[in-house]
Amino acid sequence: MRIRPQFPLALVLYAPFALLIVFTVTVTSFFAGRYSQASVQQMTRQLRGEILTAMEQHLETLLNTPHLVTQQNAEILYDGLVDRQDASAMSRYFLDQVKAHPMITSLYYGNIEGGIVGAGRESSNGAFYIYHTQGLQAGEFTKYGSDPLGKFTIAQVTLPDFDARTRPWYRKALEKGRATWSDLYIVFTGQDMALAASRPVYDGD
Numbered sequence: 001m002r003i004r005p006q007f008p009l010a011l012v013l014y015a016p017f018a019l020l021i022v023f024t025v026t027v028t029s030f031f032a033g034r035y036s037q038a039s040v041q042q043m044t045r046q047l048r049g050e051i052l053t054a055m056e057q058h059l060e061t062l063l064n065t066p067h068l069v070t071q072q073n074a075e076i077l078y079d080g081l082v083d084r085q086d087a088s089a090m091s092r093y094f095l096d097q098v099k100a101h102p103m104i105t106s107l108y109y110g111n112i113e114g115g116i117v118g119a120g121r122e123s124s125n126g127a128f129y130i131y132h133t134q135g136l137q138a139g140e141f142t143k144y145g146s147d148p149l150g151k152f153t154i155a156q157v158t159l160p161d162f163d164a165r166t167r168p169w170y171r172k173a174l175e176k177g178r179a180t181w182s183d184l185y186i187v188f189t190g191q192d193m194a195l196a197a198s199r200p201v202y203d204g205d
Contacts, residue, residue, distance in 0.1 A: 061103075062103060065101060066104060067199070069197075070199045073109070073201075078201060084136075090109060091118065091146075092119075094118050095119035095146060097119075098120055098128070105120055105123060106120030108131075109201075110164025112165070113137040113138060114138025114163040114164050115132070115136035127145065130143075131143040131157075138165070140158065141157075141160075142155050157189050159189065162188055167185070167188070168183050168185040168196070169185070170198070172198060179198075180198060182194075182196040182198060
């Protein structure tokens with residue numbers, strides 16, 4: 001008795017292979033997706049770890065560098081390598097350091113007479129400036145523009161009644177007697193806010 005096939009012969013022959021291919025592709029895609037997802041997660045964790053490490057290193061540098069600079073300055077002033085009574089020499093010295101440390105916007109020295117001398121970089125346009133009080137004593141405060149060599153150019157700001165001894169960075173260093181961070185404060189010109197790393201500098205007495 002002859003039985004007529006209910007499906008075409010080609011379908012009967014090729015269907016198992018087609019099903020096998022579909023099954024293989026499906027299983028492969030499933031595992032590839034799982035492995036791909038795991039790889040993406042692993043890469044994400046690795047990238048997050050690298051970013052966190054870089055942030056920690058940057059923060060450590062940001063917090064340590066100012067204190068290292070103030071320590072170096074304290075030693076130089078103590079040894080008399082820069083004349084503390086010479087505003088021009090002091091401002092040029094500080095300006096060179098500001099240029100060498102891009103993360104530091106201003107460096108200055110306040111003395112027991114209430115005077116100040118320093119140099120800095122404008123946060124808005126990067127222009128350099130220098131400043132001091134008259135005779136390096138409490139009194140008139142003048143901020144000047146500076147040429148690349150550290151020479152005074154034009155007076156930008158002149159204000160009366162400056163006294164370093166009343167400033168937050170001076171009082172905090174005096175209170176702690178060591179390297180410290182000041183509280184957040186408004187700079188004397190009123191143009192910005194600042195957080196200062198400061199330390200006292202003592203002479204032989």
